[in-house]
Amino acid sequence: MSWKCQKCGHTNPPTRDVYCDQCGTKRKDW
8 A cells, every 4th residue: 555755745655665765764763
């Protein structure tokens, strides 16, 4: 399931489930 980075707002594909494609923020660190 795709998810939106709370830091930069970039929508990441389901395959990119840990780090944001755009800013590199780790999903669990929000």
